Structures are given as C-alpha cells and as structure tokens.
Amino acid sequence: MFFSLTDEQRALRSTVRELLADRFPLSAVRALYDDDGSDGDPAELWKAIGEQGWLAVLIPEDHDGLGLGLLDAAVLARCWGEGCVPGPFLPTLVAAEAIRLGGSAEQKSSWLPRVAAGEAKLTLAHGGRVTQADGKLSGTVHHVEYAHVADALVVAADGGRLWLVDPRGAGVTVTVTKALDRSTVLTTVVLEGAAGQELPGAVLPDVLDRGAVLYANDLAGVARVALDRTVDYDKTREQFGRPVGSFQAIKHALADLHVAVTMAEHAGWYAAHALDAGLPDAALAVSVAKSKAGDAAREATAAMIQYHGGIGYTWEHDAHLFFKRAKRAEYQYGDPAEHRERIARLVVDGA
Amino acid sequence: MDLTYSEADEQFRAEFRAWLDANLPAEWRQRGFWSRQDRDEGFAMRREWEASKARAGFAGIQWPKEYGGRGGTPAQRAIYDEEMVRYRAPLTVNGLGLTFLAPTLMVIGSDEQKRDIIKPLLHNEVIWCQGFSEPNAGSDLAALQCRAEPDGDEYVINGQKIWTSQAMHSDKMFGLFRTSTEDKKHRGITMLIVDLRSPGIDIRPLKQMTGATDFGEVFFTDVRVPKSNVIGVEGGGWDVAMLLLSFERGASAMPQYTGFRRELDDIVGLARDLGRDQNPLLRQRIASSVVELECLKYHSLHVLTQVEQGKELGAASSMTKLQWSETHQDIGELFADVAGLGHQVSGDGVDDLQRSYLWSRSETIWGGSSQVQRNIVAERLLGLPR
Numbered sequence: 001m002f003f004s005l006t007d008e009q010r011a012l013r014s015t016v017r018e019l020l021a022d023r024f025p026l027s028a029v030r031a032l033y034d035d036d037g038s039d040g041d042p043a044e045l046w047k048a049i050g051e052q053g054w055l056a057v058l059i060p061e062d063h064d065g066l067g068l069g070l071l072d073a074a075v076l077a078r079c080w081g082e083g084c085v086p087g088p089f090l091p092t093l094v095a096a097e098a099i100r101l102g103g104s105a106e107q108k109s110s111w112l113p114r115v116a117a118g119e120a121k122l123t124l125a126h127g128g129r130v131t132q133a134d135g136k137l138s139g140t141v142h143h144v145e146y147a148h149v150a151d152a153l154v155v156a157a158d159g160g161r162l163w164l165v166d167p168r169g170a171g172v173t174v175t176v177t178k179a180l181d182r183s184t185v186l187t188t189v190v191l192e193g194a195a196g197q198e199l200p201g202a203v204l205p206d207v208l209d210r211g212a213v214l215y216a217n218d219l220a221g222v223a224r225v226a227l228d229r230t231v232d233y234d235k236t237r238e239q240f241g242r243p244v245g246s247f248q249a250i251k252h253a254l255a256d257l258h259v260a261v262t263m264a265e266h267a268g269w270y271a272a273h274a275l276d277a278g279l280p281d282a283a284l285a286v287s288v289a290k291s292k293a294g295d296a297a298r299e300a301t302a303a304m305i306q307y308h309g310g311i312g313y314t315w316e317h318d319a320h321l322f323f324k325r326a327k328r329a330e331y332q333y334g335d336p337a338e339h340r341e342r343i344a345r346l347v348v349d350g351a
Numbered sequence: 352m353d354l355t356y357s358e359a360d361e362q363f364r365a366e367f368r369a370w371l372d373a374n375l376p377a378e379w380r381q382r383g384f385w386s387r388q389d390r391d392e393g394f395a396m397r398r399e400w401e402a403s404k405a406r407a408g409f410a411g412i413q414w415p416k417e418y419g420g421r422g423g424t425p426a427q428r429a430i431y432d433e434e435m436v437r438y439r440a441p442l443t444v445n446g447l448g449l450t451f452l453a454p455t456l457m458v459i460g461s462d463e464q465k466r467d468i469i470k471p472l473l474h475n476e477v478i479w480c481q482g483f484s485e486p487n488a489g490s491d492l493a494a495l496q497c498r499a500e501p502d503g504d505e506y507v508i509n510g511q512k513i514w515t516s517q518a519m520h521s522d523k524m525f526g527l528f529r530t531s532t533e534d535k536k537h538r539g540i541t542m543l544i545v546d547l548r549s550p551g552i553d554i555r556p557l558k559q560m561t562g563a564t565d566f567g568e569v570f571f572t573d574v575r576v577p578k579s580n581v582i583g584v585e586g587g588g589w590d591v592a593m594l595l596l597s598f599e600r601g602a603s604a605m606p607q608y609t610g611f612r613r614e615l616d617d618i619v620g621l622a623r624d625l626g627r628d629q630n631p632l633l634r635q636r637i638a639s640s641v642v643e644l645e646c647l648k649y650h651s652l653h654v655l656t657q658v659e660q661g662k663e664l665g666a667a668s669s670m671t672k673l674q675w676s677e678t679h680q681d682i683g684e685l686f687a688d689v690a691g692l693g694h695q696v697s698g699d700g701v702d703d704l705q706r707s708y709l710w711s712r713s714e715t716i717w718g719g720s721s722q723v724q725r726n727i728v729a730e731r732l733l734g735l736p737r
C-alpha cells in the first residue's frame with residue numbers, strides 16, 4: 001500500500017517547478033496578456049520543454065519516448081497549473097494519446113517520435129459537429145486549443161471516430177478567437193471537405209478521460225497556488241490593527257478551501273493511477289477528479305480575488321490569471337455538472 | 352503508487368472474513384436490526400460478541416502482543432475496520448477505552464495500570480467512558496472546574512461532568528479534574544481513573560434528539576479516589592489529554608467511507624423505489640456526495656501511507672474529520688430530500704437512514720466541533736495568525 005508520489009516523481013516535480021519558474025515566471029504569462037500581437041505560444045518555452053524531454057513522458061520507449069504513466073504526466077500538468085503556464089503542451093500530450101492508443105503502426109511512427117522530440121505540436125478538436133464522407137471531413141469545432149500552431153489536428157467526427165487532419169491543408173480554416181484566459185489560445189476550426197486520415201482505434205472516450213485527468217491536475221495546481229498566495233497575503237495585510245488573516249470569517253473560508261484543494265489533489269493522483277493500473281473504478285475516479293478540481297479551483301481563485309480586496313480586482317495583480325485559467329479549464333473535458341451526471345449514470349443507473 | 356495490500360495483509364483479511372462468516376449472526380446484519388433491539392439488551396449482546404471476537408484474536412489489531420493485541424500492521428487495522436463495516440458488524444461498546452485510554456497507557460501508564468487495565472478492556476470486562484466535558488468547559492476544555500482535592504493518599508472529587516457517552520453502561524471513567532487552582536488554566540489539571548461504583552456518584556441519563564439516552568451527566572459528591580489512579584503525573588493532565596486525543600488522529604477514515612457509501616447506496620435504492628432517481632437535481636446531489644466520499648477514500652489511503660511510514664499526522668487529522676463529518680451531514684440532507692416528507696415517518700428501510708440523519712448532526716460537535724477544526728486547519732496547517 002503506497003498512495004503517494006515516489007521519490008522520482010517528487011524529484012521530477014521539483015525540476016519542472018524550478019525550470020518553469022526560472023524560464024517562464026508569471027511575469028512572462030502577463031506579457032501574453034499585454035501583447036495582442038503574440039501567437040500565445042512562446043517559442044523559447046516550447047524549446048525548453050522539448051529539451052527537457054517532458055513531451056516524451058507518455059510516448060512509448062520504442063517510439064523514442066520515456067514510456068512513463070499518466071501519473072507522471074499528471075505531475076507535470078499540476079506544475080503547469082501552478083504557474084499558469086501557456087502553450088500547446090497539454091493539448092499535444094492529449095492528442096498524442098489518441099495516436100498512441102488508436103493510431104496505426106505507421107501513424108504512430110510518423111508522429112510519436114516527433115512529439116517526443118518536441119518537433120510536433122498536436123491538438124484535439126472535439127465537441128463539434130463534424131461529418132465524414134469518403135475520408136473528407138466537414139463541420140465546425142469551436143474552442144480548439146492552439147490549432148493555429150499545430151502540425152496536426154486530431155478531429156473527432158460523428159460516430160466517435162478520430163481523424164488526423166493537416167491544419168494547413170485544403171478545406172481547413174483556423175481562426176484565432178480572443179479568450180479571457182490568455183494562458184491558452186482558443187481557435188475555431190472550420191472543415192470544408194478537408195482530407196482526413198482515420199485512426200483505426202475507436203479510442204475517443206479513453207482519450208477524453210485522459211484529457212480530463214490531465215486538466216484536473218492542472219486545476220489542482222491552479223487552486224493550490226491561488227490558495228497559498230491568498231494565505232500569504234492575509235497573514236501580513238493589516239486592517240483594524242491586526243492581520244486580516246486573523247479574522248475567523250477569513251480563516252474558516254480558507255480552511256475549507258484547504259480541505260477542498262487537498263481532496264482535489266488526492267483525487268487527481270488517484271484518477272491518474274486508476275487509468276494507469278486499469279482499476280475497476282477508473283471511470284468513476286476520472287469524473288470525481290475533474291468535477292472536484294473544477295469546483296475547488298473556481299472557489300479558490302474566486303477567494304483569491306475576494307480576500308485580496310481591491311488589489312485582487314486589478315489587471316496588475318496575478319489573481320485574474322488564476323481565476324481565468326481555472327474557469328477555462330473547468331469546462332474542458334467535461335464541466336463539473338457533466339461529470340456529476342456521468343457519476344449518476346454509473347452509481348444510480350448502474351451503467 | 353501501489354494500492355494493493357501485501358500477501359500477509361490479504362491473508363489476514365481472509366482469516367477475519369472467515370471468522371465473521373462463522374460468528375456473526377445473519378439477522379444482525381439486516382438493516383434496522385439494532386434499531387429494533389432494546390437498548391440495554393442490545394448493549395449486552397454487543398458486549399459479549401465483541402469479547403468473543405477478542406478471544407479469537409480479532410481485537411487490538413495494531414497493539415503489541417504483550418498487551419493481548421495482535422501485533423498487526425496499520426494496513427491490517429484498516430482492513431479490519433473496512434470488513435467490520437462491510438459485514439455490518441456491531442459497533443464496539445468500548446470505543447473510548449480502545450481508541451484513547453489503552454494507547455495512552457501503553458505510552459505513559461504505570462506497570463500496574465498496563466497490566467490491570469489494557470487486557471480487561473480489550474475483552475470488555477471493564478467498559479470505559481470519558482469524562483472531559485463540563486457544563487462550562489466544552490470547546491474550551493481547559494476551563495474545566497470539577498475539583499479533585501488531594502487528601503493524604505487520596506483525592507476527594509466534587510463537581511460534575513456532562514455529555515458523557517455510555518455513562519450508564521460504563522464501569523469506569525477516565526477523566527480530567529482540577530487538582531489545584533493556583534496554577535495557570537492548563538496546569539493544575541490531572542487525569543484520574545474513577546470507579547463509577549464508588550459512593551457519591553450519581554449518573555443521570557440525558558435524552559438525545561434521536562430519543563436515545565446514549566450520554567449522560569455524572570455528578571460527584573465527596574467521591575474518594577486513590578492517588579495510584581493518576582494517569583501520568585499530578586498536574587500533568589493537560590499533556591496527557593493531548594497525547595490521548597492524538598490517538599484519534601492516525602486513524603484513517605476508511606470505516607466512515609465504507610459505512611457512508613453503503614448509506615448512499617441505500618438512499619439511491621430509496622430514490623429508485625420512489626421513482627425519483629431520474630430527477631436531475633437529485634442526481635447532481637447524489638453525485639456530489641459520491642465525489643466527496645470518493646475523495647475521502649483517496650485521502651484515507653494517503654493518510655494510511657503516511658502512518659505506515661511512521662509520519663506524525665498532527666493537525667492534518669482535522670482535515671479528515673471535517674471531510675467526513677460535513678460530507679455525512681450532506682448525505683443526511685440528501686436522504687431527507689429524496690424521501691421528502693417520508694423522512695419524518697419511521698418504517699422498515701428508512702429507520703437506519705433516519706437515525707443516521709439525526710446522528711450526523713452530532714458529528715460536527717463531538718471530537719472537536721467543525722469550527723474548532725477549522726481554527727486548527729487555519730492556524731496550524733496554513734499558519735494564519737491567531
């Protein structure tokens with residue numbers, strides 16, 4: 001019985017945290033907020049991630065990857081949330097999972113080594129209405145992360161099949177939208193008879209579960225740092241001649257958040273492990289993790305604004321970076337209410 | 352991450368299950384069985400059954416063998432707790448002695464206390480209650496006033512304890528008494544063992560909101576207690592109490608998880624029976640409770656891992672208590688909303704849920720109220736100023 005991170009996973013976490021804080025601190029995230037001309041995908045960050053081999057985490061060793069588990073990737077995702085780190089890292093991990101799980105031998109060997117080396121960016125385009133006829137895809141998918149910089153799209157079409165699509169190919173239009181959260185870029189992908197290459201495996205549900213777990217861990221990271229920073233501020237900010245953190249109204253709210261965030265952290269680990277180990281309650285665990293993390297991050301980041309007072313409402317303060325990222329990731333790969341409905345299907349309907 | 356138990360632990364599980372299969376009467380496991388028993392008779396049945404379980408070696412799982420324990424691992428303790436709940440085995444009648452007194456004595460008891468108290472406790476020869484709270488000392492326990500005046504090699508106790516669980520069924524009490532008034536509030540307190548058959552003791556039951564009389568008041572009038580009944584040292588009672596309460600931590604909340612999850616299944620069954628299982632709002636509420644309970648399970652596995660690694664849990668146990676007690680109250684409210692007005696009416700199938708619904712209101716009060724737990728989390732875990 002061992003429910004915790006291993007020493008190796010803890011070491012990985014420290015390395016990732018340190019490097020991100022050094023190369024891509026919140027001031028760099030802020031620069032994306034202030035630069036309307038940026039493509040939202042800092043090149044030096046992507047290069048560093050590639051050099052570190054972090055994109056290789058889920059790629060099998062026979063495709064030049066590290067062949068580690070979802071729990072290891074979750075450790076990385078948590079660090080991404082902690083630092084509100086931008087870029088197509090998580091989208092690439094998730095879309096690469098689709099190829100790893102459902103791709104043909106040829107699709108795997110043409111994409112996975114390049115992903116591992118940091119040479120290919122991928123993204124999953126799902127949740128839209130895309131029809132397919134004779135290998136040609138048509139339809140619109142909204143809110144696709146980083147399609148404008150991707151080398152390949154993994155598109156979910158009607159019937160749940162997945163298709164590889166070249167975003168620069170004929171019949172594909174990618175439009176960048178302006179999102180509240182600028183630690184991501186959301187695009188609209190319009191397909192008009194675009195050529196697609198089908199992935200043989202019907203793996204969409206599995207890929208969505210993996211996405212949910214990674215984003216749940218990202219959210220747990222967002223929530224934890226939002227809470228820590230609020231606690232730190234309220235320890236020293238004085239009103240009425242005493243630190244505001246000594247007022248019980250604030251203490252109790254932060255204590256409840258500490259419990260909620262801790263639960264979200266443990267749920268994020270458990271769900272990742274449940275998928276790695278194929279535990280019988282894996283589906284339940286995924287939905288528990290995603291709904292808990294979504295709720296905890298929304299509440300912790302809202303508290304970050306509230307318990308900083310006026311300064312917390314400014315553009316200059318970091319609170320809105322956390323708040324907007326939490327709210328964005330809350331809806332990715334299923335929002336809390338959708339996951340609770342899935343839990344009800346499992347527990348009430350016995351599905 | 353490795354969520355499997357060792358072979359030895361699984362072997363233990365198999366042995367314990369075999370014993371339960373052979374020795375737990377089937378009707379005891381039926382829903383509502385204990386609600387239908389007369390309370391005194393029910394207590395006697397549980398007392399004897401638990402003693403037979405101890406004789407079979409399924410008690411004091413983690414206690415050293417020299418105290419009559421099994422010398423098992425923390426994982427075996429967790430398995431034991433889990434199986435007890437899974438089998439709907441009756442709750443212990445000596446919980447306060449088992450959880451608090453015996454582990455405390457193993458650390459600071461005199462040789463005589465270790466010899467005379469621990470094993471008889473494990474075999475239910477002596478039932479213990481805990482006399483801490485007083486009318487004017489609840490959350491602020493150190494404000495206690497019940498006086499134990501030194502007199503030669505005895506103390507003379509005068510005063511009152513209140514909310515004493517199982518007072519009417521107990522043989523002895525371990526309690527906190529003021530042995531000196533000169534010192535500071537936390538000093539001058541001594542932990543004493545009191546024989547409840549002593550002259551001068553008057554125990555009056557208090558009826559709880561469930562209608563049961565599971566706690567009471569204990570009045571002391573010139574009750575004489577030998578000085579050898581001190582646990583630890585005179586005036587050191589506060590530190591002993593802190594040590595004693597620390598044994599509640601370290602325990603994972605696996606039993607609560609297992610028990611509440613089954614309650615939730617019963618509520619889901621009720622929703623189906625009443626044709627309310629497709630109501631989208633109720634489905635969301637049911638799922639919310641599942642989320643919180645599953646989180647409690649993961650959290651408990653983490654706690655168990657830390658205990659196995661010999662880590663001090665300290666104030667982190669306040670998180671565990673908040674998570675299970677607040678979640679259980681939400682489940683109680685869910686039961687009421689699923690049953691509608693039916694939650695008011697007793698009848699087969701809902702008696703246990705109804706009782707649990709009411710009982711959950713006490714769980715955020717005893718063992719440190721939720722407000723006190725939040726203070727602990729905020730001050731000791733988050734470091735917020737007092």
Ligand SMILES: Cc1cc2nc3c(=O)[nH]c(=O)nc-3n(C[C@H](O)[C@H](O)[C@H](O)COP(=O)(O)OP(=O)(O)OC[C@H]3O[C@@H](n4cnc5c(N)ncnc54)[C@H](O)[C@@H]3O)c2cc1C
Binds near residue numbers: 716
């Ligand atoms: C079912 C049950 C069984 C019990 N069994 C036993 C037993 O066997 N032995 C025993 O000794 N005691 C027992 N108790 C007593 C229990 O420990 C006390 O009820 C508890 O410590 C609270 O004390 P109190 O009742 O005096 O409430 P108070 O301390 O008066 O609390 C009143 C309210 O004030 C809040 N409050 C208190 N202090 C603070 C603070 N600093 N900040 C914010 N809010 C605060 C509390 O949370 C509560 O909401 C039992 C109680 C119950 C309900």
